Amino acid sequence: MKKLDKNAKTAFLNYGLVAVFFVAVEIMMATGVMTNSFKGQLIPIISYVIMALALNLVVGISGELSLGHAGFMSVGAFTGVIVASSLQDSIGASPLRLLIAILAGALTAAIAGIVIGIPVLRLGGDYLAIVTLAFGEIIKNVMNCMYVGVDSKGLHMSLMDANSLGMEPTGRMILNGPMGATGIKKISGFIAGIILLLIVLVIIQNLVGSRTGRAIKAIRDNRIAAEASGLNVTKYRLIAFVTSAAIAGSAGVLYALNYSTVAPKKFDFNTSILVLVFVVLGGIGNMTGAMIAAAVLTVLPEMLRQFQDYRMLVYAIVLIVVMIATNNEKVKALFAKKEKGEAKANG
Amino acid sequence: MADKKTPVLETKHLGIDFGGLTAVDEFNIEVEHGEIKGLIGPNGAGKTTIFNLLTKVYKPSRGMILLDGTDTQGMTPEKVNRAGIARTFQNIRLFDKLTVEENVKIGLHNHINYSSIEGVLRLPRYWSEEKKAHEKALELLDIFEMSDMAGDVAGSLPYGAQRRLEIVRALATEPKLLLLDEPAAGMNPSETEELMNNIRKIRDEFGIAIMLIEHDMKLVMGICENIVVVNFGKIIAKGTPAEIQSNDDVIEAYLGKRKG
Numbered sequence: 001m002k003k004l005d006k007n008a009k010t011a012f013l014n015y016g017l018v019a020v021f022f023v024a025v026e027i028m029m030a031t032g033v034m035t036n037s038f039k040g041q042l043i044p045i046i047s048y049v050i051m052a053l054a055l056n057l058v059v060g061i062s063g064e065l066s067l068g069h070a071g072f073m074s075v076g077a078f079t080g081v082i083v084a085s086s087l088q089d090s091i092g093a094s095p096l097r098l099l100i101a102i103l104a105g106a107l108t109a110a111i112a113g114i115v116i117g118i119p120v121l122r123l124g125g126d127y128l129a130i131v132t133l134a135f136g137e138i139i140k141n142v143m144n145c146m147y148v149g150v151d152s153k154g155l156h157m158s159l160m161d162a163n164s165l166g167m168e169p170t171g172r173m174i175l176n177g178p179m180g181a182t183g184i185k186k187i188s189g190f191i192a193g194i195i196l197l198l199i200v201l202v203i204i205q206n207l208v209g210s211r212t213g214r215a216i217k218a219i220r221d222n223r224i225a226a227e228a229s230g231l232n233v234t235k236y237r238l239i240a241f242v243t244s245a246a247i248a249g250s251a252g253v254l255y256a257l258n259y260s261t262v263a264p265k266k267f268d269f270n271t272s273i274l275v276l277v278f279v280v281l282g283g284i285g286n287m288t289g290a291m292i293a294a295a296v297l298t299v300l301p302e303m304l305r306q307f308q309d310y311r312m313l314v315y316a317i318v319l320i321v322v323m324i325a326t327n328n329e330k331v332k333a334l335f336a337k338k339e340k341g342e343a344k345a346n347g
Numbered sequence: 348m349a350d351k352k353t354p355v356l357e358t359k360h361l362g363i364d365f366g367g368l369t370a371v372d373e374f375n376i377e378v379e380h381g382e383i384k385g386l387i388g389p390n391g392a393g394k395t396t397i398f399n400l401l402t403k404v405y406k407p408s409r410g411m412i413l414l415d416g417t418d419t420q421g422m423t424p425e426k427v428n429r430a431g432i433a434r435t436f437q438n439i440r441l442f443d444k445l446t447v448e449e450n451v452k453i454g455l456h457n458h459i460n461y462s463s464i465e466g467v468l469r470l471p472r473y474w475s476e477e478k479k480a481h482e483k484a485l486e487l488l489d490i491f492e493m494s495d496m497a498g499d500v501a502g503s504l505p506y507g508a509q510r511r512l513e514i515v516r517a518l519a520t521e522p523k524l525l526l527l528d529e530p531a532a533g534m535n536p537s538e539t540e541e542l543m544n545n546i547r548k549i550r551d552e553f554g555i556a557i558m559l560i561e562h563d564m565k566l567v568m569g570i571c572e573n574i575v576v577v578n579f580g581k582i583i584a585k586g587t588p589a590e591i592q593s594n595d596d597v598i599e600a601y602l603g604k605r606k607g
């Protein structure tokens with residue numbers, strides 16, 4: 001039972017972290033110290049934290065490399081926008097619309113995950129990185145020429161241009177090719193984001209702590225031994241990958257419904273790599289680390305805006321320091337010692 | 348299930364080629380239920396390759412493998428394990444980052460009955476099945492007096508303990524036939540002695556058949572009821588330890604070399 005306690009401890013640490021973040025933001029809002037720029041960053045922070053958790057499931061827990069997770073975010077985002085926009089008149093309550101949009105975004109991203117995962121994960125080697133890389137680019141290009149509009153007759157879709165949609169004059173454009181989604185009603189909110197983040201944390205942590213998660217980690221550690229122990233390797237790799245894709249899709253919906261416009265190029269290769277950086281800096285497989293890295297590295301560029309000239313320099317230094325702190329055994333040991341010492345001094 | 352007279356394992360004309368090299372050829376053996384069989388031979392004789400054929404890590408080039416009378420052709424390693432063959436590896440293959448207990452629970456995996464959804468929602472079956480698995484894992488670890496190491500990370504264990512853990516994990520899958528590839532490698536004489544007793548205890552308590560590859564002749568001669576000797580991929584002798592020890596071919600190919 002000792003081991004179970006340790007897992008439970010990190011799980012509660014992560015829930016606690018989210019709670020502290022929530023309370024801190026609420027206090028800042030109540031006391032008026034919240035700057036507008038930070039306020040605008042809240043949903044992106046939560047979205048990227050969820051992305052980092054999703055990718056960590058693949059990279060850290062399952063031990064595969066995905067270089068196209070922004071693609072799943074994109075699939076989720078634009079599905080969410082289409083669903084939310086088309087329900088605009090029929091469902092008045094925006095939280096319900098957001099919920100349906102998130103579920104729809106997660107579902108389509110999961111389907112994309114299955115379509116990629118089934119052929120690729122049956123293969124033995126590290127093909128996932130290459131295929132996800134291609135997937136991310138393909139999704140970006142498809143979304144770049146996707147035109148969707150809605151009128152009284154329902155949804156219209158085209159891969160040519162806006163005119164070929166043949167909409168009624170009263171119709172409304174939802175997706176506009178390279179310009180992406182325009183005129184989005186912002187229905188994502190901070191509290192909705194926190195709730196989604198908590199649900200994602202529960203799903204991932206409970207999955208990892210279950211029989212399924214144990215199998216996924218075993219396959220990561222030694223595939224041949226896992227097969228020899230009677231594990232269906234493809235099945236468990238697929239569960240990890242598709243769950244991750246669905247969660248990335250939900251993050252995409254939350255993100256997109258926080259802006260009035262979102263372009264497909266937002267979810268490009270750079271975004272995939274950025275999320276990978278969160279996971280690596282957080283210490284691969286370390287959920288707490290991934291969450292902190294995602295949050296810090298999302299706000300940092302904005303916070304450093306006032307030091308225009310030194311911004312990138314400071315950003316680079318922080319990156320290096322975080323990297324050393326999270327991945328260096330000696331530094332880790334030092335921090336551990338210091339914490340113990342402080343605890344003793346306090347107690 | 349087949350009757351008791353059917354051997355738990357039977358191979359017919361089993362063989363495999365790697366390019367031009369015939370690593371195993373005309374390998375015909377029968378392993379009875381509850382038997383401890385030794386598989387010996389000089390380095391590079393093809394012993395590990397035979398285990399890899401039996402567990403489908405390699406696809407046989409020819410021949411047949413019958414498990415309890417059922418042809419295992421076309422089975423994956425996973426299916427073969429579910430059908431009743433478990434193994435350890437000459438070059439230890441543990442789940443290094445998992446704990447000792449988790450390694451055993453992977454062995455128990457197919458006997459733990461709750462779905463991924465039940466796990467995520469932490470429904471009652473998750474708790475009861477995990478509790479059962481925890482108790483079962485400790486019970487199995489106790490065979491080697493390893494239950495106090497349950498929470499340790501497997502990769503950090505000393506070599507001998509890693510070998511023992513591999514046996515426990517294999518045993519946890521509830522096999523009919525357990526294949527041990529050099530279980531005593533790297534162990535000192537007292538550890539080997541203890542291992543010998545434990546292998547016998549496992550056979551007696553679980554009633555399973557055990558086939559083991561081993562270079563330690565004291566261990567092989569001490570616990571195996573029957574021995575198969577291979578050299579250059581072919582069987583050169585079969586028999587009881589006494590018969591093998593006095594077999595001229597074996598002495599020449601194998602034991603003779605040892606005597607110098």
Ligand SMILES: Nc1ncnc2c1ncn2[C@@H]1O[C@H](COP(=O)(O)OP(=O)(O)OP(=O)(O)O)[C@@H](O)[C@H]1O
Nearest residue numbers: 365368370388389390391392393394395396397437
């Ligand atoms: N995958 C492979 N590809 C090519 N040759 C192989 C392969 N696996 C084994 N062999 C060859 O088959 C022969 C038998 O090897 P094997 O590992 O079965 O020997 P062994 O009897 O287990 O030896 P040891 O006692 O040293 O473990 C060797 O010549 C080896 O080089």
Ligand SMILES: [Mg+2]
Nearest residue numbers: 394395396437
């Ligand atoms: Mg060998």
